[in-house]
Amino acid sequence: MSLAMPQPDAAVLAKRAEIAADLRTIVPGEGVVEAPNEMRVFETDGLTAYRQLPLVVVLPETTQQVSRILRYCNERNIRVVPRGSGTSLSGGALPLADAVLLVMSRFNRILDIDYVNRCVIAQPGVTNLGISQAVEEERFYYAPDPSSQIACSIGGNVAENSGGVHCLKYGLTANNVLGVEMVLITGEVIRLGGKHLDSEGYDLLGVMTGSEGLLGVVTEVTVRILQRPEAARALLLGFPSSEQAGQCVAEIIGAGIIPGGMEMMDEPAIHAAEDFVQAGYPLDVEALLIVELDGPGPEIEHLIGQVEAIATDNGSTTCRISQSEEERLAFWAGRKAAFPAVGRISPDYYCMDGTIPRKELPRVLAGMREMSERYGLRVANVFHAGDGNLHPLILYDANIPGELAKAESFGNDILRLCVEVGGVLTGEHGVGVEKRDLMPVMFSQVDLDQQMRVKCAFDPNHLLNPGKVFPQLRRCAELGRMHIHAGKMPFPDIPRF
């Protein structure tokens, strides 16, 4: 592993057996795993380039157990890495050699389905899709749908502020979570939000969402559920250039239309997908756009012609409108299979996750083509065109020495370009360990210090998930110091009253 992680605490490593025994008094039976061969399954998450066996694995079942585990670790200065389903693409759940891995998968029950207040209370280990399935008989669903939704847990979604393909219209996790019960590193249990809206004080729920397991451990989640849209239809649009496809997206939005989903693929991604699933994609286009309209039938009928006209005006050479549910799903089949499809044409691929202002797409794609030549690695692109979230897939072969490092370096250059054009390092996969060292590209030291001070309010000894998100861990006492300079009346020229 080339990644620098916090130095393991030798004193903690030496007490491994004792710590496991202590944890057994909190979580009896099979809830504590310490045999290396049994811990192997937890050594990595969705970012499989990095692996590390944890100190010990604990799988609590109750909030009280979580509280006792955290209090125990806090009192003994033992690090803790929380883990949901382990699908993080940024290494958010990567274990540490000296840290207890706190696995939340046994928190797998739905506690309350409340159709009147349109919310569900679930334990954090329930899968994202599990929530939608629990309410589907009443035609409800939970809107954020990350592509790992079969496996990823709602607790992990809170930690990562997960997105999906419908974010522009329906929002991210942060906009669909109403409340959490969580445990602080001290073992204190607090509740933020609930079935009501907004917060009585500071928006701690807002900062907790997307905090990547560094602030606390969520033990219960209340989410908003929505009535399923009555219908959905999709348009499959092919363009000779990504500029035209981009302009088409801009004009759809300019016409006041917010589609449920709007996905773009570039030529390499189109070809890989078509070879894999034969979705019927045109192979003579540079950019493919899937625009999905959802809502009441008459609304879709009203808008579909408008979208078609905008596409034609922008030079689309393919325009197919789904005439049945089967056809709509067929349009999506290629897009949904894009990652495995790319996996077929290359031994390995590295999935990136920047967000850019949409209008910068042609510039970023051109930049990527140039980098692709320079690094000698191919790249395929899928793009959540509605919200500007770009997923370049860098193709490489891990068996060729140095190629992974080259792919990572290529990826870093792409993310730097995203920031340069006004975008960000990560749209939905999180910083984790993967983008940690790039944080200074986007933030000044002052910006990062203020984020770390938020961490200090929750976990002053950096025991929760250290080594993630922040490139450099600064002691809270040091961060708290302030240098006050003798007061000079500011801008004395300006009149005051």
Next chain:
Amino acid sequence: MTTFTPTADEDVVASVQWALAENAPLEIMGEGSKRGIGRPAQTEHAINLSALSGITLYEPEELVLSARAGTPLAKIEELLKRNRQQLAFEPMDYGPLLEQPAGRGTIGGVLAGNLAGPRRLKAGAARDHVLGVSVVSGRGELFKSGGRVVKNVTGYDLSKVMAGSWGTLGVLTSLTFKVLPAPEMEATLLVRGLSEGDAAAAMALAMGSSAEVSSAAHLPEGISTPTLNVLLGSGPKTLLRLEGFGPSVAYRFDLLHRLLRDGGVIERIDDSTAVWAEIRDCAPFADNTDRPVWRVSMAPSEAYKMVAELRMHAGAAAFYDWQGGLVWLRMEAEPEAEGIRALVAHFGGGHATLVRASPSVRASTPVFQPQPPALAALSARLKEQFDPNGILNPGRMG
């Protein structure tokens, strides 16, 4: 008394650094339209941000707008309107309720108060639309968080921490918001004569349907304003707003009508913008008095039960927005803070904020909902990390 009127971020930094050196707490204000909310200011000095003004970026097709913190909200809304766009969270105007002129307030104040309107139910509050901020902390340091794109999970979302912090964590200097297309049209379905319990049931039915209702409010008997009287007449009124493209609104109105027709007399209100503005701004209680007004957030299904119980103990007028999830209460006499909060806790939990009361009442009553000890301690630690010397709006939040 010194009031700083910065015109650039560096001026804000200099003001806060001066205040730190002098140990002189500052009141943070824009146009002062919401000064009456919270504990009365306990400072001698102030920063007035109204000269730190201007829209710095607006790209309609990218759905993004940035402005300096002191930019008047009215100016932003006007520009958006010209481009058939809007701030979808529909920030309310506290002016009329607080005996201030209508139409004032800045974009910084919109986030600092985490404002929202009747569309909160469907579209969220200011917290859900802010994409990025620049802030001067109580340490006198300028930091930024977030960006200008919708999908962003890079680092902690400090923009959300600023939402509803009422100037106690930092001085906002610029903000970036997501903007959205304005609906082509709106229509409101009005059901007359429902009791508060029946209205709660009707609103739940409507919100749980596929009619995509964007706002749901209930005005009980006697709750009105001159404008509402003219537009809607008297008697209890349950209002359901539909927005979007013409054919869609027509179709959804029929759907809703079929769903609710057995429950009461139904009418269609075609031009309902003014109706929802009155509800948004709590106009029924904008009576030029300082009788205590509460803003209560709770589970929609429980609101009318809480109100019924309250009326057995104290004189209170009430109306409901957000399907009942937002209760506006006007007390006849005393604020009854403990009683109201106990009832909210009893009926499923939530929070009650005393948004209007005389300065002396606000000085002696917890305006914001008190938190349980562990949460209160965490909030205090967070405040300390942003403003260690307590120089920004000290005491305002309790």
